[in-house]
Amino acid sequence: MTQTDDVVLLVRDVLGDADLVGVYPHGSAVLGGLRPHSDLDLFVVVRRRTTAGQRQALTDGLLALSGSGAPGEPLRPVELTVAVQGDIRPWTYPPRSEFQYGEWLREAYLRGRTPEPGPDPDLALLLTMVLRGRSALRGPSPDQVLDPVPPADVTRAMVAGIPDLLAELDTDTRNVLLTLARIWTTLATGDITSKDAAADWVIARVPAEHRPVLVRARAVYLGVEEERWDDLLPQVKPHAQYVVRQIERLSPHA
Structure with a gap:
């Protein structure tokens, strides 16, 4: 079994x-x-x-x-x-x-x-x-x-969960970064994608300084890198804040 x-x-x-x-x-x-x-x-x-x-x-x-x-x-x-x-x-x-x-x-x-x-x-x-x-x-x-489920309720639910996500940024970094990427992708495209596909979409749209942490999160998720954040720690919070700002621009519930 x-x-x-x-x-x-x-x-x-x-x-x-x-x-x-x-x-x-x-x-x-x-x-x-x-x-x-x-x-x-x-x-x-x-x-x-x-x-x-x-x-x-x-x-x-x-x-x-x-x-x-x-x-x-x-x-x-x-x-x-x-x-x-x-x-x-x-x-x-x-x-x-x-x-x-x-x-x-x-x-x-x-x-x-x-x-x-x-x-x-x-x-x-x-x-x-x-x-x-x-x-x-x-x-x-x-x-x-x-x-x-009406799309507006999906959006409302995703945005409502952002404060709890950010509270776990230090302890569940990979998952929080990938989930924020999925929220932004869903709000922008209307589609719910896999976390690695959402990461690809976001990586193509963020400034260069915000890419490394999401590239790492995606690679760990796919099993091609070991999980470590000590070398990228100063970039994690600024990346998350940038993505949240993009979500707020798109959401009437933010």
């Missing part, structure tokens, strides 16, 4: 086939293919709300099934999001998420913090990627389960 199979089996065991509508890939898996540092991104649609016990069981299971992202780790980091179909169809903004697991929260999970349901604007981008992928790991095709 693959890591994906193991995660789907956990979801079925915890949530039950009767309540499970479908399990859908998103992220890199549907935007050009998994890269060496890609997470395993899965979206789960259920018929009714989860219990605290179910959310704890998902967290406990995913702590064992998800890789930390450390060099040489055989398992990919898992990002798993659960939503109730009635909370996202018909579509309303902000949508509500039942549960989310991501490796950036591992320490909180180990301290006993179980994710609680609540508003989650990021679902706008996530659902758009699921629908674009047109792929189901379990259940009917996504277009039978989900409503399209």
Whole structure:
């Protein structure tokens, strides 16, 4: 069995086939293919709300099934999001998420913090990627389960997440730089691309002094360079600030 199979089996065991509508890939898996540092991104649609016990069981299971992202780790980091179909169809903004697991929260999970349901604007981008992928790991095709998300809500959600991204610039540099590149690319072109394709688009449009950090982020993401930032550290924040200014120029929500 693959890591994906193991995660789907956990979801079925915890949530039950009767309540499970479908399990859908998103992220890199549907935007050009998994890269060496890609997470395993899965979206789960259920018929009714989860219990605290179910959310704890998902967290406990995913702590064992998800890789930390450390060099040489055989398992990919898992990002798993659960939503109730009635909370996202018909579509309303902000949508509500039942549960989310991501490796950036591992320490909180180990301290006993179980994710609680609540508003989650990021679902706008996530659902758009699921629908674009047109792929189901379990259940009917996504277009039978989900409503399209208005582009304005995708833009609003992406821009709303920028402060949280910038707060992680020092600790998750590669991912933050690539995500900012994707936001700028999406706002400018209307298309959601892979992170390396977004980096290519941005590299061609920034002044020369802002290119090296994104070239490095792209190369690490593709697995052709080792992750290190000490030599480029003074350039990281100015690059991020430049990209954010371009996003603000394009977005009515900035």
